Amino acid sequence: MSARLLHELGLSPTAEALTERGGVFAPVHLGTRDVRVGTLLDAVHAEPGLLPPRSGHLGNWEDIALGRSGPMDFNTAVCGGGHGFPLIYGFTQTEAEEAGGDDVYLPGSLVEGGRRRPLPLHTWDGRAFVRRDRSRPLFCPLVRADVDGELTPLVEVHWRRMRALTGYRFELEATRLLAHAPLVTDMLCVLLAEAGRKENPRRAFAELISHAARLDGRVGRCELRPDGTGYLLDGHRFGSARELAEAALLPLRALTEPRWFFDTLSALPPVLPVMSHLLTTVLSALFGVDYPDVRQRADVPEPVTALSRAPGLTDGGFRVHLHWGARAMAGCPPRRGGYFGRKSTARAMRGITGPLVRDFAEAHPLCFVLLPAPVFMLCPPGTSAGDAEVLAGLFKTTLSAPGDQAYETALGWLAGHRDSLSAYLLDRFRDGSGVPHDGASREPAVPVEPDGFRELTLRQASALVAAFEEALA
Secondary structure, three states, rough: OOOOHHHOOOHHHHHHHHHHOOOEEEEEHHOOOOEEHHHHHHHHHHHHOOOOOEEEEEEOOOOOOOOOOOHHHHHHHHHOOOOOEEEEEOEEEEOOOOOOOOOOOOOOHHHHHHEEEHHHHHHHEEEEEEEEEOOOEHHHHHOOEEEEEEEEEEHHHHHHHHHHOOOOOOOOOOHHHHHOHHHHHHHHHHHHHHOOOOOHHHHHHOOEEEEEEOOOEEEOOOOOEEEEEEEOOOOOEEOOOHHHHHHHOOHHHHHOOOHHHHHHHOOOOOEEEOOOOOOHHHHHHOOOOOOOOOOOOOOOOOOOOOOHHHEEEOOOOOOOEEEEEEHHHOOOOOOOOOHHOOHHHHHHHHHHHHHHHHOOOOOOOEEEEEEEEEHHHOOOOOOOOOOHHHHHHHHHHHOOOOHHHHHHHHHHHHHHHHHHHHHHHHHHHOOOOOOOOOOOOOOOOOOOOOHHHOOOEEHHHHHHHHHHHHOOO
């Protein structure tokens, strides 16, 4: 990681603090910083090998790639625009009547041209795969779908379609983790031992293993607790920390090797531990996922697993990781900070990083830099005539106002100009919106950056998104 990039993104003070104070984890939310959008994009493109991940979910990306996915068009701007790549998180659930499923990417269905076709879903009942209704969400890695009369792993159904999209380089987060499977197993053993020594071990265990999945597709929050030399997870006993850690790799393999997984399903433990999203995020950052062309494989003659040889390291010996976060992770300060901005998130990620830095030469102190993808919701599609010109007026007004008044300025501007914007653009900011499936016909489009967009700071742009959300709440 170059000193130039640290300077341009305003990270030099953080770098100095990590180096001088011996810290292990520092979170930075650029949505709260006065770094210009254009400065960030130029800096990312100028850094050799750097391509920050845009963490998305397994599911329907076809209309996203075509720029007609409503609020999800920020994925089009980031990934289609070459500012990042889609790093796919697969531990999600199918949409259902009960809450808890993924109603944004709709993995239990196929969506094309704004039309949704629910898939027949099947899971294991202990003897065979049986058809399930859609009353409750199902854990995607454990689901097979009936496609043209063949039961196919749901993961494979979507992965085939996603990989066929031109201009998008998808990578499963699970692939990166399994490339370091022995190291991940060792790390999880250390973290489990550390969690048992914490003042609140129940919470510490939950920050490592957040869910337990049953082979019939049920998944939910769980309680993990020590039991002698082993661990109890929702009534099933694992004989040791290593046995538990190895079992935690099985849901990852369900994503990367779904046919192998289903062929061996009957021999697997009845309860599978599912790593927390925070844990997989920290591990991906430590393994240099933001430099996707630098492969660190464990199956080459001389394994490149020592992260001291990976890009992203500074002269101070810590790793800087850039990551595009969406609405839940990044939020839109000051209205919503997202879960990344919570003290509990920073504490948990620091608690994961610390023991790994202490015990593994491969792990380095981590500066995790969140890039707010929702700012691209301010970039209308080229097919939405007039929106770019109207928004250019908002940006001009914002840039002429005091820097800390963007939110209030936008609220006042919206009161007089909201009706000049298209319904498509406004609908992006309504609560609960995901990939459109209302059957409306929309032309493929490319996001357009209105004049002044790159001059906004990320703090101003985030505040404008917050103002739109507030006005349309």
